[in-house]
Amino acid sequence: EVQLVESGGGLVQPGGSLRLSCEVSGFTFSTYWIHWVRQAPGKGLVWVSRIKSDGSYTTYADSVKGRFTVSRDNAKNTLYLQMNSLRVEDTAVYYCGRSPSLGATLLSWGQGTRVTVST
Amino acid sequence: DIQMTQSPSSLSASVGDRVIITCQASQDISNYLNWYQQKPGKAPKLLIFDASNLETGVPSRFSGTGSGTDFTFTISSLQTEDLATYYCQQYNDVPPTFGPGTKVDIK
Numbered sequence: 001e002v003q004l005v006e007s008g009g010g011l012v013q014p015g016g017s018l019r020l021s022c023e024v025s026g027f028t029f030s031t032y033w034i035h036w037v038r039q040a041p042g043k044g045l046v047w048v049s050r051i052k053s054d055g056s057y058t059t060y061a062d063s064v065k066g067r068f069t070v071s072r073d074n075a076k077n078t079l080y081l082q083m084n085s086l087r088v089e090d091t092a093v094y095y096c097g098r099s100p101s102l103g104a105t106l107l108s109w110g111q112g113t114r115v116t117v118s119t
Numbered sequence: 120d121i122q123m124t125q126s127p128s129s130l131s132a133s134v135g136d137r138v139i140i141t142c143q144a145s146q147d148i149s150n151y152l153n154w155y156q157q158k159p160g161k162a163p164k165l166l167i168f169d170a171s172n173l174e175t176g177v178p179s180r181f182s183g184t185g186s187g188t189d190f191t192f193t194i195s196s197l198q199t200e201d202l203a204t205y206y207c208q209q210y211n212d213v214p215p216t217f218g219p220g221t222k223v224d225i226k
Contacts, residue, residue: 004178009122017128035215037163044206044217044218044219044220045155045157045163045206045208045217045220047214047215047216047217049122058179059213059214061214062214085209095163096197103151103210104153104167104208104210104215105153105165105168106163107151107154107163107174108165109164110162111161111162112162
């Protein structure tokens with residue numbers, strides 16, 4: 001069974017940092033692109049970032065560029081999202097999802113991890 | 120960024136009804152269009168990829184058509200378990216963008 005399990009969310013003050021993880025199982029992690037998508041409370045889906053299967057290529061939404069860094073450890077079947085200089089508007093549920101290519105057709109998603117940026 | 124619009128923003132229909140949702144892109148995206156279903160409190164689920172292809176395991180009452188800028192998503196016979204918000208998403212360009220969603224309620 002394909003599984004993606006996010007963790008690492010929580011409450012952080014503006015300007016703070018968090019590192020999210022996405023641990024996967026049930027498929028060959030090293031052959032899939034992985035994306036992060038977020039959803040603010042009561043709002044729609046917004047794409048955040050993607051990383052190539054071998055970790056050699058990354059792309060970011062303008063809203064997080066320079067603040068967020070996506071990485072992966074294929075030996076541990078785990079994806080990471082390092083989030084620095086967090087803003088109130090980064091408050092959201094963060095989902096990881098897998099796609100077979102650089103196009104963002106997200107075949108499966110994790111259950112999400114909640115990030116709250118507040119004083 | 121490519122802007123995606125959806126219509127309607129919400130609808131209420133009876134079990135067995137045919138439900139149609141439209142999605143429009145701000146520029147030509149060929150068939151690089153997906154549809155996702157998000158049930159309350161859950162992660163999204165891929166239903167249709169490349170505008171008209173049914174994802175494995177998805178009931179055949181769901182379908183999609185279109186290319187270029189105009190797309191349609193249809194539920195041929197609404198079921199109670201279809202209560203959800205439906206999103207279109209383009210991946211012709213970066214960043215991939217989602218429509219605002221259509222919330223489907225059961226009367």
